Amino acid sequence: MAANYDSLNNATRQTSPYGSGDPYYAQSSGYITPHNPPRKRTSNWVKYGIPVAILVIAAAVLGGVLGSRAHKKSVANAASGSAAAASSAVSVKNEIGRFATATDSQYMLPIYPMTTNTAAFTSPTFLSTSNAQLAWPQDPFQPSNPSADQVRSDRPRLIAPSYKWAALPQLIPSDPYLSGWNATIFENATQYFNLPPVVYVMDGGNGILDPAREIKQRVKAFSYCFRMTNDTKWLDRTWSELQNAAGNLTGGWGPANYTKWNPVHFLDTAELTAAYAIAYDWLYDNWSADQKSMIMYTMIEYGLNNGITAYNDANDPLYFGWWRNNTEGNWNCVCNNGLTMGALAILGDDTTGIAQQLLAMTVPNAQENCALAVSSDGTWAETANYWYFGTTGHAEMSASLQSATGSSYDLLTINPNFYLTGLYHMYVTGPGSLFNYGDCGPNKYSTTANSIMYYGQQYNQPQYQLFQRDQADSADPWNMFWYNPAVTGAFWDGLALDHSFDNSTDQWASMRSSWTDENALYVAMKAGTLQNHQTHNDLDCGDFVVDALGVRWFGELGSGDYLSEGYFSNDSQDSQRWLYYRKMTEGQNTILVGQANQNVLAAPTVQFDSSATVQGSSTVMDVPSDSTAYFIANLASAYFNVTSFSRGVHLINGRKQVLIQDEITASASVMWRAHTNATVSISSDGLTATLTIGSQTVQVQLLNPPSGAQFTTMEPVRFPTDPPTPAGWADQPNPGVTVLTISLPAGTYTLEVLINPQWPGSTSSSFATPSSVPLSGWSLTSHP
Ligand SMILES: *[C@@H]1O[C@H](CO)[C@@H](O)[C@H](O)[C@H]1NC(C)=O
Ligand SMILES: *[C@@H]1O[C@H](CO)[C@@H](O)[C@H](O)[C@H]1NC(C)=O
Numbered sequence: 047m048a049a050n051y052d053s054l055n056n057a058t059r060q061t062s063p064y065g066s067g068d069p070y071y072a073q074s075s076g077y078i079t080p081h082n083p084p085r086k087r088t089s090n091w092v093k094y095g096i097p098v099a100i101l102v103i104a105a106a107v108l109g110g111v112l113g114s115r116a117h118k119k120s121v122a123n124a125a126s127g128s129a130a131a132a133s134s135a136v137s138v139k140n141e142i143g144r145f146a147t148a149t150d151s152q153y154m155l156p157i158y159p160m161t162t163n164t165a166a167f168t169s170p171t172f173l174s175t176s177n178a179q180l181a182w183p184q185d186p187f188q189p190s191n192p193s194a195d196q197v198r199s200d201r202p203r204l205i206a207p208s209y210k211w212a213a214l215p216q217l218i219p220s221d222p223y224l225s226g227w228n229a230t231i232f233e234n235a236t237q238y239f240n241l242p243p244v245v246y247v248m249d250g251g252n253g254i255l256d257p258a259r260e261i262k263q264r265v266k267a268f269s270y271c272f273r274m275t276n277d278t279k280w281l282d283r284t285w286s287e288l289q290n291a292a293g294n295l296t297g298g299w300g301p302a303n304y305t306k307w308n309p310v311h312f313l314d315t316a317e318l319t320a321a322y323a324i325a326y327d328w329l330y331d332n333w334s335a336d337q338k339s340m341i342m343y344t345m346i347e348y349g350l351n352n353g354i355t356a357y358n359d360a361n362d363p364l365y366f367g368w369w370r371n372n373t374e375g376n377w378n379c380v381c382n383n384g385l386t387m388g389a390l391a392i393l394g395d396d397t398t399g400i401a402q403q404l405l406a407m408t409v410p411n412a413q414e415n416c417a418l419a420v421s422s423d424g425t426w427a428e429t430a431n432y433w434y435f436g437t438t439g440h441a442e443m444s445a446s447l448q449s450a451t452g453s454s455y456d457l458l459t460i461n462p463n464f465y466l467t468g469l470y471h472m473y474v475t476g477p478g479s480l481f482n483y484g485d486c487g488p489n490k491y492s493t494t495a496n497s498i499m500y501y502g503q504q505y506n507q508p509q510y511q512l513f514q515r516d517q518a519d520s521a522d523p524w525n526m527f528w529y530n531p532a533v534t535g536a537f538w539d540g541l542a543l544d545h546s547f548d549n550s551t552d553q554w555a556s557m558r559s560s561w562t563d564e565n566a567l568y569v570a571m572k573a574g575t576l577q578n579h580q581t582h583n584d585l586d587c588g589d590f591v592v593d594a595l596g597v598r599w600f601g602e603l604g605s606g607d608y609l610s611e612g613y614f615s616n617d618s619q620d621s622q623r624w625l626y627y628r629k630m631t632e633g634q635n636t637i638l639v640g641q642a643n644q645n646v647l648a649a650p651t652v653q654f655d656s657s658a659t660v661q662g663s664s665t666v667m668d669v670p671s672d673s674t675a676y677f678i679a680n681l682a683s684a685y686f687n688v689t690s691f692s693r694g695v696h697l698i699n700g701r702k703q704v705l706i707q708d709e710i711t712a713s714a715s716v717m718w719r720a721h722t723n724a725t726v727s728i729s730s731d732g733l734t735a736t737l738t739i740g741s742q743t744v745q746v747q748l749l750n751p752p753s754g755a756q757f758t759t760m761e762p763v764r765f766p767t768d769p770p771t772p773a774g775w776a777d778q779p780n781p782g783v784t785v786l787t788i789s790l791p792a793g794t795y796t797l798e799v800l801i802n803p804q805w806p807g808s809t810s811s812s813f814a815t816p817s818s819v820p821l822s823g824w825s826l827t828s829h830p
């Protein structure tokens with residue numbers, strides 16, 4: 047189980063400035079260079095990328111939302127001058143409203159309206175304004191020498207103080223995002239209201255994490271609704287949910303001892319503690335004295351006491367505090383956050399001293415672990431999925447400390463590159479789905495990307511707020527406070543299409559043809575080391591995904607069964623994890639040598655270049671014909687029986703085609719592999735594979751084939767000659783998936799695989815056939 051995997055933090059750090067104040071407080075904007083990249087003019091090209099279909103969808107789906115688009119002329123000429131600009135930006139936002147969610151998309155991504163409304167779609171900015179409805183108030187509670195155990199005198203303390211609540215009745219009606227989220231939160235709370243309290247379900251791998259997160263999600267919604275209505279039905283319903291999780295309703299809930307909240311899987315304990323903290327603090331004025339003491343007692347008994355044990359090895363026989371030294375994982379953030387919110391909530395009421403005791407441990411520990419989890423390029427080393435949990439814990443902890451005590455104790459600043467993690471999230475998100483390498487499962491309860499709403503404000507990165515506000519998961523009580531209604535513009539205006547993330551743990555590149563077209567081309571490829579990912583990675587150097595035409599053409603298989611024997615044993619070469627198809631090299635979109643796993647000691651080097659094309663204000667992206675990007679990884683160190691191997695990916699022909707080129711010398715068999723959901727048909731010469739999903743088609747060509755090379759297909763299953771899975775465990779089936787392969791004996795090869803999405807209106811002459819250029823000769827102009 048993951049809980050036994052302890053990645054030790056050996057880094058020597060300065061002693062924390064805990065208690066000495068946060069120099070950045072009260073200047074929460076301006077200390078990190080605002081997003082303002084140079085603009086590049088684009089010329090026209092014949093576009094395939096604006097299919098008629100999306101216009102039809104836009105017209106049909108957005109009709110109601112964008113019903114007032116006819117008015118856009120009247121607001122297109124925003125006057126300069128901040129008051130006029132502010133009021134114009136407000137009226138444009140109100141006229142456009144929120145973007146619709148793609149109902150035809152399983153990923154619920156927004157559909158960006160096809161329009162060139164210059165007033166709305168300008169550079170991301172937080173307007174500085176005197177307009178009371180836009181001004182984001184400065185917290186009047188600004189202690190000159192903040193300390194984590196000195197809290198503000200009024201309630202609530204956590205996430206948002208009362209003056210922010212008091213502003214909501216005026217702010218909500220004037221902002222389509224706030225009013226939409228408010229309505230959704232009420233709708234959801236009403237649904238939860240009518241359900242019985244959350245049932246205790248112990249799932250071996252995940253403990254009681256799902257029930258814990260569901261309770262937290264409900265308590266947030268109920269508490270929000272109570273504060274917004276004063277209707278005691280919400281208070282009473284919160285109470286029944288709390289009593290349920292205390293085991294005080296008929297039938298009980300979990301074990302009748304201190305392990306009720308499952309501290310051996312401490313995430314569960316932490317999330318339940320956070321739920322209790324929110325209920326206690328947000329509804330503080332309206333609980334009876336008895337209720338308050340019962341909530342506090344229960345939180346201490348099942349949550350905070352276990353936190354003390356976790357921090358005290360001598361009393362922790364089960365070692366459930368292993369996450370204290372979990373530098374690159376979400377666990378440290380989630381666990382410290384739950385304990386911190388719980389401690390802050392009861393500080394002053396608690397006579398045992400446990401709240402102070404915990405805060406003196408959680409804050410410095412999170413500074414040395416959680417806050418360092420983001421690598422120097424912004425990547426979350428534990429995969430794009432665990433990013434959600436980790437940054438949510440980090441944001442909740444920082445925001446709670448900030449509102450309760452007046453400082454976030456350098457949790458936002460001790461890692462100077464933490465702010466880049468918003469970019470990581472944006473670039474790892476393709477037009478249809480994440481670049482979901484490694485363990486990436488379905489969404490979990492209360493998992494959102496709303497941490498970037500908070501980071502957008504804290505790091506003065508308005509594009510994070512603009513990106514996130516249109517996502518389906520943005521209807522969250524946190525965003526009623528984290529969102530700054532004075533944000534204006536479009537996240538894509540001035541945003542580069544490509545980005546390379548070059549930290550050695552996760553060298554990867556993200557390349558696309560548009561930020562606003564759900565049918566855009568998206569290609570991402572990774573190298574990176576194969577250790578130090580909290581055992582959530584695959585043996586996947588060279589792995590890639592391709593999206594086009596609204597479909598993922600080459601994709602990932604995702605997580606295996608977390609309960610499988612040895613799944614989380616370790617990341618050594620002999621780990622049982624690497625016996626499972628979805629984790630081994632043959633389950634990835636890369637080259638397989640000798641049908642063997644990659645070398646866990648891989649230390650790839652990478653190269654990246656891009657035309658640095660940025661999108662402009664328009665949602666209709668005109669890609670210049672010379673716009674391109676490429677990424678090359680030297681992967682020889684990732685293999686046994688290989689003397690040299692580099693893999694490159696190059697966008698060509700104005701980002702309408704993708705070339706993947708491998709140059710390899712191997713003393714064992716070589717197999718090119720890529721997994722697809724498509725139906726694959728292969729031409730009689732074996733040099734063209736036609737991939738079909740629904741009504742869309744992609745042609746894949748093998749150019750300049752080495753003798754004997756041709757496409758074949760295989761089932762997405764292990765080879766009969768592979769070492770077996772641990773007794774009693776099997777691979778998960780991968781229904782509908784086909785592996786496109788090229789198999790060759792040991793030797794020296796150049797494999798050039800050209801991927802041609804059949805864009806609407808394209809003919810065979812729309813596609814370029816690049817001449818053969820060795821990877822050493824690749825440049826921004828080496829290909830058409
Ligand atoms: C929030 O939503 C509820 C339910 O739709 C509504 O009754 C209430 O008026 C909204 N609040 C504000 C301030 O608009
Ligand atoms: C809120 O309700 C909507 C609509 O039923 C649902 O799609 C969404 O997942 C819910 N969100 C949360 C955070 O509960």
Ligand SMILES: *[C@@H]1O[C@H](CO)[C@@H](O)[C@H](O)[C@H]1NC(C)=O
Binds near residue numbers: 273274275276
């Ligand atoms: C709820 O009660 C609070 C405190 O008495 C008051 O300030 C607020 O205006 C009330 N809200 C509503 C919607 O009645």
Ligand SMILES: *[C@@H]1O[C@H](CO)[C@@H](O)[C@H](O)[C@H]1NC(C)=O
Binds near residue numbers: 301302303304305
């Ligand atoms: C707590 O209760 C459960 C269920 O009754 C039991 O299995 C477990 O051994 C108990 N744990 C301790 C530490 O007493």
Ligand SMILES: *[C@@H]1O[C@H](CO)[C@@H](O)[C@H](O)[C@H]1NC(C)=O
Binds near residue numbers: 276277278331332
């Ligand atoms: C909640 O508490 C506040 C402060 O004591 C009070 O003004 C308000 O009336 C209470 N609300 C309800 C619904 O009892």
Ligand SMILES: *[C@@H]1O[C@H](CO)[C@@H](O)[C@H](O)[C@H]1NC(C)=O
Binds near residue numbers: 288294
């Ligand atoms: C649950 O019941 C126990 C035992 O009566 C009590 O100590 C505790 O405070 C109760 N907790 C809640 C939240 O009702």
Ligand SMILES: *[C@@H]1O[C@H](CO)[C@@H](O)[C@H](O)[C@H]1NC(C)=O
Binds near residue numbers: 054055056411
């Ligand atoms: C693990 O963390 C604890 C404090 O939380 C610290 O005392 C201990 O030195 C750390 N261990 C290592 C090996 O870093």
Ligand SMILES: *[C@@H]1O[C@H](CO)[C@@H](O)[C@H](O)[C@H]1NC(C)=O
Binds near residue numbers: 422423548550
């Ligand atoms: C990668 O990021 C980590 C922080 O997580 C940093 O310590 C390390 O120096 C970075 N490595 C490189 C090569 O930039």
Ligand SMILES: *[C@@H]1O[C@H](CO)[C@@H](O)[C@H](O)[C@H]1NC(C)=O
Binds near residue numbers: 152599
């Ligand atoms: C197949 O489609 C599912 C659902 O869209 C996706 O999660 C998965 O990654 C795809 N698999 C491949 C191999 O593309």
Ligand SMILES: *[C@@H]1O[C@H](CO)[C@@H](O)[C@H](O)[C@H]1NC(C)=O
Binds near residue numbers: 612615621622623
């Ligand atoms: C890694 O785990 C495997 C079992 O999956 C075990 O046999 C091996 O000894 C472990 N290696 C290390 C270095 O701990």
Ligand SMILES: *[C@@H]1O[C@H](CO)[C@@H](O)[C@H](O)[C@H]1NC(C)=O
Binds near residue numbers: 640714715
């Ligand atoms: C290298 O290739 C040889 C011949 O195919 C094979 O016997 C050997 O196991 C391979 N070594 C590794 C580490 O895969």
